Amino acid sequence: MSISTNKIEELIRRLKNNDKSALNEIFRYYYPRLYNFSKKILKVEDEIDDILQDVFLKIWLHRSKINNPETFNSFIFTITKNSLLNLIRSNINNQAFKEEFSKRTIASEYVTQNPFEFEEIKTAIDKIVAKLPEKRQKVFLLSRNDGLSNKEIAQKLNISEKTVEDHITHAIRFLKESLSDIGILSLLYFYLFL
Amino acid sequence: MEKLFRKYLNGTCNPDEFNEVLNLLYTKENNDKLSSLLDKYWKEVLLENTDERQNSQLLDNIHYRIVLDESNIYSKRFTLAKNLLKIAAILIVGLIISTVSIYNHSKTRIYSDVLENIKTPYGAKTSFKLPDGSDVWLNSASALSYQKQFDKIREVELSGQAFFNVIKNGKPFIVKTRYGNIEVSGTSFDVKAFNDDDFETTLVEGIVKIRNIKNQVVTLKSGQQSIINHKNEFEIRDVKTDLFTSWKDGKLIFINEPFQKVAKQLEKWYNVKIEIQGEKLKKLGYTGKIEMETFSEVLDLINVTTPIKYKFDKTTRILKIYGQ
Numbered sequence: 418m419s420i421s422t423n424k425i426e427e428l429i430r431r432l433k434n435n436d437k438s439a440l441n442e443i444f445r446y447y448y449p450r451l452y453n454f455s456k457k458i459l460k461v462e463d464e465i466d467d468i469l470q471d472v473f474l475k476i477w478l479h480r481s482k483i484n485n486p487e488t489f490n491s492f493i494f495t496i497t498k499n500s501l502l503n504l505i506r507s508n509i510n511n512q513a514f515k516e517e518f519s520k521r522t523i524a525s526e527y528v529t530q531n532p533f534e535f536e537e538i539k540t541a542i543d544k545i546v547a548k549l550p551e552k553r554q555k556v557f558l559l560s561r562n563d564g565l566s567n568k569e570i571a572q573k574l575n576i577s578e579k580t581v582e583d584h585i586t587h588a589i590r591f592l593k594e595s596l597s598d599i600g601i602l603s604l605l606y607f608y609l610f611l
Numbered sequence: 612m613e614k615l616f617r618k619y620l621n622g623t624c625n626p627d628e629f630n631e632v633l634n635l636l637y638t639k640e641n642n643d644k645l646s647s648l649l650d651k652y653w654k655e656v657l658l659e660n661t662d663e664r665q666n667s668q669l670l671d672n673i674h675y676r677i678v679l680d681e682s683n684i685y686s687k688r689f690t691l692a693k694n695l696l697k698i699a700a701i702l703i704v705g706l707i708i709s710t711v712s713i714y715n716h717s718k719t720r721i722y723s724d725v726l727e728n729i730k731t732p733y734g735a736k737t738s739f740k741l742p743d744g745s746d747v748w749l750n751s752a753s754a755l756s757y758q759k760q761f762d763k764i765r766e767v768e769l770s771g772q773a774f775f776n777v778i779k780n781g782k783p784f785i786v787k788t789r790y791g792n793i794e795v796s797g798t799s800f801d802v803k804a805f806n807d808d809d810f811e812t813t814l815v816e817g818i819v820k821i822r823n824i825k826n827q828v829v830t831l832k833s834g835q836q837s838i839i840n841h842k843n844e845f846e847i848r849d850v851k852t853d854l855f856t857s858w859k860d861g862k863l864i865f866i867n868e869p870f871q872k873v874a875k876q877l878e879k880w881y882n883v884k885i886e887i888q889g890e891k892l893k894k895l896g897y898t899g900k901i902e903m904e905t906f907s908e909v910l911d912l913i914n915v916t917t918p919i920k921y922k923f924d925k926t927t928r929i930l931k932i933y934g935q
Contacts, residue, residue, distance in 0.1 A: 477677055
């Protein structure tokens with residue numbers, strides 16, 4: 418469902434003619450995509466709308482500088498990227514942001530009850546993962562070792578995305594139960610910010 | 612790096628990897644690498660099927676900010692016009708303030724010595740101070756009267772539209788209109804009480820009590836607006852107050868306002884009669900800002916931003932508008 422180059426050219430032309438309805442169409446197409454992009458990067462949803470408001474406002478204010486589809490795409494991308502990075506960097510002292518950001522970036526099997534040594538947990542986890550049934554182990558390793566998304570794993574193994582999610586959920590549950598069995602309760606808060 | 616980035620996006624990092632992610636985000640030397648990873652991911656997002664999430668309120672806010680930004684450009688151009696208008700306003704106040712009339716009966720004679728009357732014709736507005744120091748801005752086609760003895764009770768009678776900045780002095784301040792009264796102690800608010808429109812009160816700061824003719828009372832907090840419709844029922848909502856009070860600074864701001872309502876404001880502002888042909892056109896939403904423009908400039912402005920055709924007769928001052 419992507420937007421054709423011709424359509425972008427038309428929108429640019431109308432923008433430069435001060436046609437505000439062109440901005441509305443641009444919003445309709447780019448807002449959901451920019452939102453999802455921002456959410457994956459920022460993790461925290463609160464300020465995404467503020468950032469995106471500025472992005473579309475700037476598109477309008479600087480429309481005279483947009484000449485072709487390439488500059489248009491890179492314009493949208495660059496403004497959003499800079500705003501997102503600025504926000505992440507300026508929140509270096511914001512506890513609430515750091516907590517939520519780390520919770521959503523770190524895999525959930527590492528997020529449980531009390532602070533502990535990471536190395537011990539990692540070794541324990543590796544041992545427990547080796548005990549998982551074959552299929553489940555494979556799915557879990559593709560996610561944690563190879564960094565594939567659930568969608569990519571589903572495509573690779575020719576199974577449904579729901580099945581992948583189920584495998585991972587069960588694996589995590591098994592991990593947490595086993596970890597508490599051997600007496601390691603861990604919640605890792607990482608305040609190793611530079 | 613690529614794998615690490617993916618795990619960051621998917622939220623599947625182990626704690627070591629998380630630290631590497633932080634490194635990637637916070638270290639200046641990694642900027643280029645980070646940018647290219649982000650760029651690659653953005654291109655993927657563009658190709659994916661997304662849930663079509665929308666946010667029409669955000670879009671409205673964007674248009675509002677655009678309109679505000681455009682107003683900054685205009686105000687520089689029209690500073691000269693603004694100054695001339697200020698001088699004109701002072702002259703108008705001088706011409707219009709009158710202790711009205713020549714009554715024959717002695718009873719009314721007393722009242723006329725004691726009553727102050729300010730009226731604005733179509734196409735003009737003015738501002739002045741009440742005896743207690745409160746400020747009033749009176750819109751076009753409006754009238755305000757009050758007793759010269761303004762100390763024990765501060766009571767004004769309004770027909771039309773005015774914006775008040777009431778000074779707190781311990782005594783209640785009452786605005787009387789044909790639809791009901793508004794009671795305040797020290798506050799800023801806008802009242803619209805024209806014959807052909809709803810009774811609107813917009814509160815910028817403070818607290819006001821509104822009493823309709825059935826003696827029902829409603830209390831407004833700042834940022835709220837109350838409307839009494841023709842059935843005399845109250846309706847309260849939260850609003851962006853400057854949309855309703857900007858007229859006192861010489862600006863009319865509309866956000867997706869049905870064209871018929873826009874026309875009503877313009878009629879009073881410019882002393883013209885507007886006839887709109889076509890039900891669709893009457894409901895067409897207009898977003899824009901009008902500041903210190905002459906009427907023909909307004910027509911040009913509306914022409915550029917909405918699909919309309921018009922005919923303006925200079926002698927009768929009737930504007931006829933058709934859709935295209």
